[in-house]
Amino acid sequence: MKIEDVVEKFNTTPFLFFGSGMTRRYYNLPDWKGLLEHFAREIRDDEFAYSIYENRASKMDTPVGLLPKVAELIQTDYDEKWFRDASIRNLEADLLMKVKRGLSPFKAEVATYIKKNSVVVDEYKTEIEMLSNLSEKNIAGVITTNYDEFIENHFLGYTKFVGQKQLIFSPIQGIAEVFKIHGSIEDPDSLIINEKDYLDFDRKSAYLAAKLMTIFIEYPIIFMGYSISDVNIQKIIKSIIDCLDMQQIKTLEDRFVFVEYQSEKMGIEVSPYTIMVDDKPLSMKRIVVEDFKLLYRALEGKRSKLPVRILRRFKQELYDFTVTNKPTANMRVASIEDERVQDEELVMAIGKYNDFGLKGLHGLKADEWYKNIVVEDIEFSADDLLQYAFKDLVKQNSGRLPVNKYLSKAKGNYPDCVELAKKQDFDYIISKTIKKNRYKLDKYKTVKQIWENEKDSLEKATRLIAHLPEKDINIEELEIVLNEIFENDINILQDSKPAIRTNIRRLIMIYDYLKWGK
Structure with a gap:
C-alpha cells in the first residue's frame, strides 16, 4: 500500500496529533527527559545530577509514572534554589511579577528556556514550509501535548485553546483549531509537567475525552512525533476508545495513522498495525519515514475547497448567532419570515458589517457592556459601541457607565462620553x-x-x-x-x-x- 492510498481513503482533511519528536526535529529542543536533565544540572553541577533524582523517584510511589515524579522532585529543589540564588534567574519582568504572585519559578524558567531555544533548524526549512502551506487547506486542526509555539508560528489563523480548562469550557468548532492539552509556554502555570499536574489531568480526562470525541469520530488522526508506546498517547486513546463500541472502533481503522521516524529508512513504508487498548483491539496504519516531505506531498492530495480558517469563521459565526440570537459585527441572518426573502429561503451573509447591522447595538445590555471591559467578547469596535450603544445605555443606567477603555481605543470624538469619564x-x-x-x-x-x-x-x-x-x-x-x-x-x-x-x-x-x- 502507498501513502497516497491511505490519504485517499480519508473522508476529510485530517487532524494532526503533534508530538515532541517534531519540535525536536524542527527546533532541536530536548525531549522531556532532556529538559529535566538540563534543570537538574542547574541545581547542582554534577554529571549525575539527573540520575540522583531518578534514583530517588524510582524508590517512591509513582502513580502516573517515573518522569512526573522526577519532575516534582526537581521542581521542589529548583524553586528553593531560585529564591536564594539570583545567578540562575533568567526571567523577564512579566514573569518575575507572576512569580511574585505564586507562579513556580521552575515552570517560568522552563517556559523561558523553551522560548529562547525555539530556533528553526536550517536543514528542515523546506519541510517546515511545506507543512505550513498544508495548514491553509489540507489540515483540519492540531492536537498537541507540546509546550512550545511551533504550531502557532506556522499554522497562521488557527484558533488556540490552552489546557483542559479552556478546552472544556469553550465551544469548539473542530476546524482550524489548535488544542494544547498539556499547556503552553505563553502561560507557564498551565504546563502539565509534575506528578500533581498529571494527577489533575487524569482526573479530568473523561471531560477532555468527551470534548475531543467528535474530532476522533469525524476526522482522520495522524500521530506525528510520538512513539506508539507513549503512555500519554495511550491514555488519551484509551479514554476515547472506552466510550465506543466495537463497530465504532472499526470505523477508526482507516482514520488512525501513526507516523514513525527512522533515520536510516529509504523512502516510505506503509503497513497495518494493531494495538490492544485494554481488551479492545485498535487497528491503524503505520507509516515509517525518514523524509517527512514524502508525507506532506501525499497530504496535498486531500484539501478543502476553502481555507480552513474561513470555514471555522463560518461555523463560529453561525454558532454564536444560534446561541445568542444576536447578529455580530460580521454576520447577518434573514429568516424565512423576512419579507425580503422569497420562496422559503434562508439567507446568511458573513462579511463587513453595514449600517443595518450596527442598529442592533441599540439593544445592547449594560451587563454586556461591562463584561466586555474585561473579556472583550463583543466584536464591534469601540467607535461602534460609543456611537450606537452609549446613548441608550447611559440613560438606562442613571448616567453611570464605564467608558474609559472604549475612549482609549476609539478613533472618533465623543464629547458626551469624555464628559462622563471626567466626572467618574x-x-x-x-x-x-x-x-x-x-x-x-x-x-x-x-x-x-x-x-x-x-x-x-x-x-x-x-x-x-x-x-x-x-x-x-x-x-x-x-x-x-x-x-x-x-x-x-x-x-x-x-x-x-x-x-x-x-x-x-x-x-x-x-x-x-x-x-x-x-
Whole structure:
C-alpha cells in the first residue's frame, strides 16, 4: 500500500496529533527527559545530577509514572534554589511579577528556556514550509501535548485553546483549531509537567475525552512525533476508545495513522498495525519515514475547497448567532419570515458589517457592556459601541457607565462620553458608605490578600476589594480577579444575586478608571 492510498481513503482533511519528536526535529529542543536533565544540572553541577533524582523517584510511589515524579522532585529543589540564588534567574519582568504572585519559578524558567531555544533548524526549512502551506487547506486542526509555539508560528489563523480548562469550557468548532492539552509556554502555570499536574489531568480526562470525541469520530488522526508506546498517547486513546463500541472502533481503522521516524529508512513504508487498548483491539496504519516531505506531498492530495480558517469563521459565526440570537459585527441572518426573502429561503451573509447591522447595538445590555471591559467578547469596535450603544445605555443606567477603555481605543470624538469619564473618578465610583467602613479592612492591604482569603464568598470578596483606598488597588491584581470571576461564570452579571452584580460592576468601574481613565 502507498501513502497516497491511505490519504485517499480519508473522508476529510485530517487532524494532526503533534508530538515532541517534531519540535525536536524542527527546533532541536530536548525531549522531556532532556529538559529535566538540563534543570537538574542547574541545581547542582554534577554529571549525575539527573540520575540522583531518578534514583530517588524510582524508590517512591509513582502513580502516573517515573518522569512526573522526577519532575516534582526537581521542581521542589529548583524553586528553593531560585529564591536564594539570583545567578540562575533568567526571567523577564512579566514573569518575575507572576512569580511574585505564586507562579513556580521552575515552570517560568522552563517556559523561558523553551522560548529562547525555539530556533528553526536550517536543514528542515523546506519541510517546515511545506507543512505550513498544508495548514491553509489540507489540515483540519492540531492536537498537541507540546509546550512550545511551533504550531502557532506556522499554522497562521488557527484558533488556540490552552489546557483542559479552556478546552472544556469553550465551544469548539473542530476546524482550524489548535488544542494544547498539556499547556503552553505563553502561560507557564498551565504546563502539565509534575506528578500533581498529571494527577489533575487524569482526573479530568473523561471531560477532555468527551470534548475531543467528535474530532476522533469525524476526522482522520495522524500521530506525528510520538512513539506508539507513549503512555500519554495511550491514555488519551484509551479514554476515547472506552466510550465506543466495537463497530465504532472499526470505523477508526482507516482514520488512525501513526507516523514513525527512522533515520536510516529509504523512502516510505506503509503497513497495518494493531494495538490492544485494554481488551479492545485498535487497528491503524503505520507509516515509517525518514523524509517527512514524502508525507506532506501525499497530504496535498486531500484539501478543502476553502481555507480552513474561513470555514471555522463560518461555523463560529453561525454558532454564536444560534446561541445568542444576536447578529455580530460580521454576520447577518434573514429568516424565512423576512419579507425580503422569497420562496422559503434562508439567507446568511458573513462579511463587513453595514449600517443595518450596527442598529442592533441599540439593544445592547449594560451587563454586556461591562463584561466586555474585561473579556472583550463583543466584536464591534469601540467607535461602534460609543456611537450606537452609549446613548441608550447611559440613560438606562442613571448616567453611570464605564467608558474609559472604549475612549482609549476609539478613533472618533465623543464629547458626551469624555464628559462622563471626567466626572467618574475614584471617589465618584465608590459610595459614602464604603468610605465610612474602610476601618474594617485593618487586616487587608491588597486586592490579592482579600481575594485569596475571601473568594469562597464572592459577595464579601467583591465588596471588600472596593473598600481599599485607591493607592492600594493594584491594577494587575484586580485584572486577575475579574478574569477569574468571568472564567468561572461568563454570565455572572446575569445569573448572580443583585448584591454580587452590583459589586462586580463597581469593580469593573474601578478597573476601567485605574487602567484607562487616569
